Amino acid sequence: MEESILQTIKKMLGIMPSDDNWDEDILNHINSAFMTLYQLGFGSTPIFIEDEDTAWSDVLSIENYASVKTYIYDKVKVGFDPPQSGSLMGALEKQIAEYEWRLHIMVDK
Numbered sequence: 001m002e003e004s005i006l007q008t009i010k011k012m013l014g015i016m017p018s019d020d021n022w023d024e025d026i027l028n029h030i031n032s033a034f035m036t037l038y039q040l041g042f043g044s045t046p047i048f049i050e051d052e053d054t055a056w057s058d059v060l061s062i063e064n065y066a067s068v069k070t071y072i073y074d075k076v077k078v079g080f081d082p083p084q085s086g087s088l089m090g091a092l093e094k095q096i097a098e099y100e101w102r103l104h105i106m107v108d109k
Helices: 005-013 023-039 062-080 086-108
Strands: none
Touching: 005 023, 005 062, 023 062, 062 086
16 A cells, blocks of 8 residues: 555654544645645646545655655644644744745646
8 A cells, every 4th residue: 555645644643543533633634735736736637635544645746755744743743742842833934934935846846
Protein backbone atom coordinates (compact mmCIF):
# COMPACT_ATOMS: atom_id res chain seq x y z
CA MET A 1 0.00 0.00 0.00
CA GLU A 2 1.19 3.49 -0.79
CA GLU A 3 1.94 6.02 1.91
CA SER A 4 -1.30 7.47 3.32
CA ILE A 5 -1.47 11.24 3.81
CA LEU A 6 -3.38 10.88 7.08
CA GLN A 7 -1.05 8.20 8.46
CA THR A 8 2.05 10.21 7.51
CA ILE A 9 0.82 13.32 9.32
CA LYS A 10 -0.28 11.28 12.35
CA LYS A 11 3.18 9.71 12.53
CA MET A 12 4.83 13.13 12.30
CA LEU A 13 2.56 14.33 15.13
CA GLY A 14 3.57 11.32 17.25
CA ILE A 15 0.14 9.65 17.06
CA MET A 16 -0.04 5.88 16.68
CA PRO A 17 -1.57 4.70 13.37
CA SER A 18 -4.16 2.63 15.25
CA ASP A 19 -5.37 5.64 17.27
CA ASP A 20 -8.26 7.09 15.27
CA ASN A 21 -9.61 9.37 18.02
CA TRP A 22 -8.19 12.48 16.33
CA ASP A 23 -8.59 11.53 12.67
CA GLU A 24 -11.49 13.90 11.95
CA ASP A 25 -9.68 16.86 13.50
CA ILE A 26 -6.44 16.06 11.71
CA LEU A 27 -8.25 15.58 8.40
CA ASN A 28 -9.85 19.01 8.77
CA HIS A 29 -6.44 20.62 9.27
CA ILE A 30 -4.92 18.65 6.37
CA ASN A 31 -7.74 19.75 4.06
CA SER A 32 -7.35 23.37 5.18
CA ALA A 33 -3.64 23.22 4.34
CA PHE A 34 -4.39 21.72 0.93
CA MET A 35 -6.92 24.51 0.30
CA THR A 36 -4.25 27.10 1.08
CA LEU A 37 -1.91 25.38 -1.38
CA TYR A 38 -4.63 25.44 -4.03
CA GLN A 39 -5.19 29.15 -3.44
CA LEU A 40 -1.44 29.68 -3.89
CA GLY A 41 -1.77 28.08 -7.33
CA PHE A 42 -0.63 24.59 -6.38
CA GLY A 43 -2.72 22.12 -8.38
CA SER A 44 -5.49 22.48 -10.94
CA THR A 45 -8.27 21.37 -8.58
CA PRO A 46 -8.73 21.56 -4.81
CA ILE A 47 -7.57 18.50 -2.90
CA PHE A 48 -9.89 17.04 -0.27
CA ILE A 49 -9.21 13.81 1.59
CA GLU A 50 -11.77 11.95 3.67
CA ASP A 51 -9.88 9.04 5.19
CA GLU A 52 -6.61 7.17 5.36
CA ASP A 53 -7.05 5.68 1.88
CA THR A 54 -5.69 8.74 0.04
CA ALA A 55 -1.98 8.41 -0.71
CA TRP A 56 0.47 11.20 -1.45
CA SER A 57 0.92 9.84 -4.97
CA ASP A 58 -2.84 10.25 -5.54
CA VAL A 59 -2.55 14.04 -5.24
CA LEU A 60 1.11 14.99 -5.86
CA SER A 61 3.90 14.30 -8.28
CA ILE A 62 7.01 12.76 -6.73
CA GLU A 63 9.14 15.93 -6.87
CA ASN A 64 6.69 17.76 -4.56
CA TYR A 65 6.54 15.20 -1.77
CA ALA A 66 9.11 16.44 0.74
CA SER A 67 8.27 20.12 0.75
CA VAL A 68 4.50 19.59 0.69
CA LYS A 69 4.64 16.96 3.45
CA THR A 70 6.59 19.32 5.68
CA TYR A 71 4.27 22.22 4.88
CA ILE A 72 1.12 20.16 5.57
CA TYR A 73 2.62 18.87 8.83
CA ASP A 74 3.56 22.37 9.99
CA LYS A 75 0.09 23.72 9.20
CA VAL A 76 -1.58 20.80 11.02
CA LYS A 77 0.80 21.20 13.98
CA VAL A 78 -0.14 24.88 14.38
CA GLY A 79 -3.87 24.13 14.28
CA PHE A 80 -4.00 20.78 16.05
CA ASP A 81 -1.14 20.83 18.56
CA PRO A 82 0.46 24.29 18.69
CA PRO A 83 3.68 24.75 20.63
CA GLN A 84 3.23 26.33 24.05
CA SER A 85 6.28 28.54 23.63
CA GLY A 86 5.71 31.82 21.82
CA SER A 87 9.17 31.70 20.29
CA LEU A 88 8.59 28.18 18.95
CA MET A 89 5.24 29.25 17.54
CA GLY A 90 6.87 32.24 15.87
CA ALA A 91 9.55 30.05 14.34
CA LEU A 92 6.94 27.60 13.06
CA GLU A 93 4.87 30.42 11.56
CA LYS A 94 7.99 31.79 9.82
CA GLN A 95 8.75 28.34 8.44
CA ILE A 96 5.17 28.04 7.13
CA ALA A 97 5.41 31.45 5.46
CA GLU A 98 8.70 30.49 3.81
CA TYR A 99 7.22 27.23 2.49
CA GLU A 100 4.20 29.10 1.15
CA TRP A 101 6.48 31.53 -0.66
CA ARG A 102 8.72 28.78 -2.05
CA LEU A 103 5.80 26.61 -3.16
CA HIS A 104 4.18 29.62 -4.83
CA ILE A 105 7.44 30.39 -6.66
CA MET A 106 7.69 26.74 -7.72
CA VAL A 107 4.18 26.93 -9.19
CA ASP A 108 5.01 30.12 -11.11
CA LYS A 109 7.96 28.49 -12.93
